[in-house]
Amino acid sequence: MKWPAIASLTYKETIRNRILINILLFAVALIGLSLVIGEWSLGEQAKVIKDFGLSAMSLFGLLIAIFIGIRLMVQELEQKTLYLVASKPVRRWEILFGKFAGLSMTLLLNVILMLLALWAVDWVIEKRIDFQLAAAVVLIYVEILLIVAFALFFSSLMSPTLAAVATLAVFIAGHLSPILRDYVQLRPGTGLKGLYMAIYYVIPNLENLNLKMAVVEHLERPPHAVEMGILYGVLYLSFVLIATCMIFEKKDLK
């Protein structure tokens, strides 16, 4: 198995990446800023801080996933650094999976640092640690990994700019897709029902990975929401990664 070596190299690469460090610092600073924003709310300071903090994590996770995910392969292909790796006794899928695994490790570290920052801010207000935040953060992490998988998929097919737009479109559509399902349920007689449901099933339902509201508002969560979310996300990203590996397997490294 050669992918761990590639994963370790990718981790080293991304951790030394200035863009990533800047995004992370900005995210942590923004979570810190939520203290000020929380001041403006009336009696809902803790809620606002948690909501703001989790949203910031999700947004910056998305930015990192798109920017670093797309750069990861595109840069290797453009700078031709991949030649010396792909010509070794290594399977193509191991290269791709190693890249994904390495970036996943970096993202895990980022998410942990952002969660620690959020807990620190929460501590200042509530003088206690809300461990429920971790449940939402776990699913934010799974969502970011899914976006990374899409970023790799699109960057193996199209130019970096188009790949970034397509990945962002999946993120937005993924959060809006339940509307399609609800629409069909509210209007069962609609003519394009089959098409709407097909789109609903093809696009990932990222709301399955969204526990922010439930955690912040202390709402009752569906049973096994975290476990089911992880399973859904991992299955979905596995399909996307397998499709990307199949494309990469046939790709000419010109």
Add this chain to the structure above:
Amino acid sequence: MSHFAIQTSRLRKVYKGELGQKDYTGLEGLDLDIPAGEVFAFLGPNGAGKTTTIKLLTRLLKPSSGSVTINGVSNTSHHSMERVGYLSEQPNIYGYLTAREFLDFIGKLFGLDPGVRKKRIDGLIELVGLKDRDRTLIRGFSRGMTQRLGMAQALMNEPDILILDEPLSNLDPVGRKDMRDIILGLKAEKKTLFFSSHILHDAEIVADRVGILDHGRLVQTGTLQELTGSGLKTIEIVCSIPQAGESVLGLNRDRIVRQGDRTLTWTDDMESAQVILEKILRSGGKVFSVTPQRKSLEDLFISRIRG
């Protein structure tokens, strides 16, 4: 196991044209048999298909048709690369790593144990002359240093077969000599070497056999002796002719160059050279040197490419 280190059969590569552009044939029906231990130089002008061939050998490109076998194993399997070292043209290496870190990574890709990796890295760093820079980031390396490191990574698995794309380009004269010495050392170790070059002089020094590629087609292969040894280009004679002057030679004035008391003349074959030498001696002249000028690889290359 095949006694051929590298074999290609009707190897063809067609690049799909971008939107609105025609397809382009990069390589057409290449048949090559490179025996183990041979040094084979692949020559051709820019765009002839040298790099395409090398990328097909090293699995970077997928052939449109035909096949490649390395040590008797089809290169559709990644295992075929286990005994191969490859250096790309103008290699780009991860700038955020040090030379040691990069070689260690390459060692891991070959599945080498940490102890073996450490030992080989020490030896290779010494061999390519990067001892003083082995712990600095590669992004600060010059082109020549990167090329040396590229050569080191190609040797990390102690390969039987080395595939080198323009290994002697981008180097200063000292670097070129060092790299040539490394290649000659590998030749002495009976490694199989397949290298492309546009510097014909290097091929003449290093290669056992040469292939000339043009417009994606192999136009000629053979040993240097076979390709260049058959024909004499000219025979140069340096002499002095004291009394009767050059007229005794009975030669065209275009073929006579005088410098001081010495005269340089040349002829196309050994028989006429013999006649001229006799005339010089009979007229009381002296012969200082007789030098046969052999057809060089460059002459052959130019005549093949220009048709």
